[in-house]
Amino acid sequence: MSVLTRDEAQTRAQLIDVQRYTIDLDLTRGADTFDSTTVIGFTTRTAGDTFVEVRPAALRSVTLDGHPLDPAALDDNRLPLTGLTPGPHELRVEAAMAYSHTGEGMHRFTDPSDGETYVYTQLFMEDVQRVFAAFDQPDLKAVFDLTVTAPDGWTVLANGVTEDLGDGTWRAATTPLLSTYLVAVAAGPWHSVRTEHRGLPFGIHCRRSLARYLDADAEEILDITRACYDRYHEKFEEPYPFDSYDQAFVPEFNAGAMENPGLVTFRDEFIHRSAVTDTERQTRAMVIAHEMAHMWFGDLVTLQWWDDIWLNESFAEYMGYQTLTEATRFTDTWVDFGVARKAWGYDADQRPSTHPVAPDADAVPDTASALLNFDGISYAKGASALRQLVAWLGEKDFLAGINTHFRRHRFANATLADFIASLAHHTDRDVHAWADAWLRTTGVDTLTAGVTEHPGRTALTVTREGSRPHRVTVGVYDRDLIDGATLVRRELSDLDIPATGEHSLPGPRPALVVPNDQDLTYAKIRLDRHSEETALRGLSRVPDPLTRAVLWNCLRDMVRDGELGPLTYLEAARAHLPAEHELANVQGVLAFARTQIADRYTTPAERPDALALLTDLCTDLIRRTEDGSNPGLRLTAVRTLIDSAAHADTIRDWYDSGSVPGGPELDPELRWRILGRLCVLGAVDDAVIEAELTQDPSATGRQGAAHCRAALPDPEAKRAAWDAMFTTDELSNYLFTATAQGFWQPEQSDLLHPYVARYFPDAVAVAHRRGPAIADAAGRHAFPAHAVDTHTLTLGESCIEDDAPIPALRRRLADQLDDLARALKIRTATAAS
DSSP: OOOOBHHHHHHHHHHEEEEEEEEEEEOOSOSSEEEEEEEEEEEESSSEEEEEEOOOSEEEEEEETTEEEOGGGOBTTEEEEEEEOSEEEEEEEEEEEEOBSSSSEEEEEEOTTTOOEEEEEEOTTTGGGGTSOBOOSTTSOBEEEEEEEOOTTOEEEESSOEEEEETTEEEEOOOOSBOGGGOOEEEESOEEEEEEETTEEEEEEEOGGGHHHHHHHHHHHHHHHHHHHHHHHHHOSSOOOSSOEEEEEETTOSSSEEOOTTEEEEEGGGSOSSOOOHHHHHHHHHHHHHHHHHTTBTTTEEESSGGGHHHHHHHHHHHHHHHHHHHSSOTTHHHHIIIIIHHHHHHHHTSTTOOOSSOOGGGOOBHHHHHTTOSTIIIIIHHHHHHHHHHHHOHHHHHHHHHHHHHHHTTEEEOHHHHHHHHHTTOSSOHHHHHHHHHSOOSOOEEEEEEEEETTEEEEEEEEESSOOEEEEEEEEEEOTTTSSSEEEEEEEEEEESOSSOEEEESSOOSEEETTTTOOSOOEEEOOHHHHHHHHHHGGGOSOHHHHHHHHHHHHHHHHTTSSOHHHHHHHHHHHGGGOOOHHHHHHHHHHIIIIIIIIISOTTTHHHHHHHHHHHHHHHHHHTTTSSOHHHHHHHHHHHHHHOSSSHHHHHHHHHTBOTTSOBOOHHHHHHHHHHHHHTTOOOHHHHHHHHHHOOSHHHHHHHHHHHHHSSOHHHHHHHHHHHHTSOOOOHHHHHHHHHHHOOGGGHHHHHHHHHHHHHHHHHHHHHHOHHHHHHHHHTSSOTTOOSHHHHHHHHHHHHHSOOOHHHHHHHHHHHHHHHHHHHHHHHHHHO
16 A cells, blocks of 8 residues: 655645545445445645555546546545646545454454444544545545434444434534544444433443443543543643543444544454453543543644654653543552563564654654654653653643643644644743753663762762753652661652762761652663662662662663663562552553563573472462452452462462362453463363353453464364464454464474564464554564574564565564564573573
């Protein structure tokens, strides 16, 4: 498919202005295609040529100002419009469009639980062309009139309030000015919960088979929605800009959610069929807050070109966490951000593929390159930068700048320069210099604490490796005089880095000094030697969970940089997690320990000891929660013990009995998790998988079965899974991912060895055939991450250099290979120590 370049978009925007789209979709034409009729009203400023984008299964007819155009003129996804004269024009395009099963365009899904079918759109970046003809770039905003013909019994949701006209026809209210990628439709026999808040219609929707799970959580979801809505209206002077607010939880959704104005779509895993921790509920709440923030930053004011995608995502990420903290019961959201989300940014920023939060326009020359920047930098690093900006600028001036930005650019497009100008209007600080230092640079600074004892006082310094200015809080801790183990905060000091001198602290040398104590900046930290020893021995005795998150991140970074042995990190986890009260910290540490340390950073010879240590730790956590006082901690420990089991006996007993002794009872998620591990260990066969699928024939059950079958240590099972992923092209995006996640297992390295070399050419081929969504899944989930050796590294480097993978796969491969090279260095450093 031809990608749109920035130069082409600028040329087209100079030539035309788009006023209106009138779109008619017919979803009753069968299981493969739907009919799409689009009428576009636009004005040409001067005489010239341009093109409209459309990707049809069959292009039936095209007329321009009543005159037919030749459908055969369609070149890939571009239909030329030549000889345009100045003034108004009307383009009409009639086509049959293909349904998608990869989460792109108009995705179609049939629920195996009850046979009901659902469709929804995901039009981000350039997938609008899969649904209707469009001048597909964000700065050609227009109003949209939408009519949908749907099967009997279906409800149609859209950006505006929809009206059932009878005979299966639904009409959506005319939208305000929107970018094409923000148009949304979701249709099917939805189960809906509707209400009103401050006169605005609110609705939450899901598949009928999930109705009882949505109903169980409906009040929580709506309470979060109402609280965020009210808090944003306290922060923002511009009122909510659309006529309704629907949230649809849709199947097989690739992202976490999508900020379609008035109709936010979420992955329906957020409707919990099984037990979840409170941190997972907090994550759902954060995504609700994040997407609502987009209604202002992204939808009301939209980027002009994709180089400013961070303006959408960083702002929504920051506002999501901050607003949740201010307006809901989830008051420690920044702990989860620090221990889990922020690490995503740190990792991305240390790879060769790193880029500035706000890259130069020349670095994003087309839509294919823009798609690669939806990563930990645009989200986590950008949000961290905004949090640092608020600490430096002050929240009052920050919000004043935001409101000026909304007022100046409402229902229009804006750039980084516009955003900075709005902020600068309300402060004497040099916001432009701050933006250059923080948004236009790459990499992670490192802040190192220094402690020097003097008679009667201690001198503190924080040195910087890097180039950015930082406003940080330095925490100083002493041992409790009574028990000698608990750490007591002596003081918090605000410092500007680079500092002009040392900070003098009365009294003896502290036990622990923590740079960036409240996690207000984006930087790796290093402790002085005395503080490092204190942290390793007493981390769980630090009083503030956010400080503990900062320290766990410090240890994590030291492991990744080869400065701390992986087993030393595991021993710290074994020592301190049993006393950790903040679940986000437990989940973050265990996730890193299980997926990175046990599976990648330890050698095959060391891995059994790592798994045994994790099993012992989780067994201890399970024992400590037998009184039911902390079900989230118990569930987290049960999950990690299942994933770490080296022997089948214990978890097979749980599976057969249907319960963990003392609880919890096994819900579908735990049953499939145990069965997946039993498959890896070769303790069950396909008959057991089939019996479980009969018991749970849901979409999630099908994914669990696909994962389990791919995990069996059987040559025929591996061959079948490989063919399903890379040959038949029949798997949906979710079934592809489930199969890929089951396929590679460190315990099966000998059986899997021949597939390592096959992976690279087969991944390139499937990415070319099936497009960016499957390319991303193939690079993210189907990569042989367990094969930490120079052979895999060489194969991958040759693939990137010689095999021309599409950009989405190329980026994933580059990142995976960098992570693999890091794992090799860690193993080498550990062996040498």
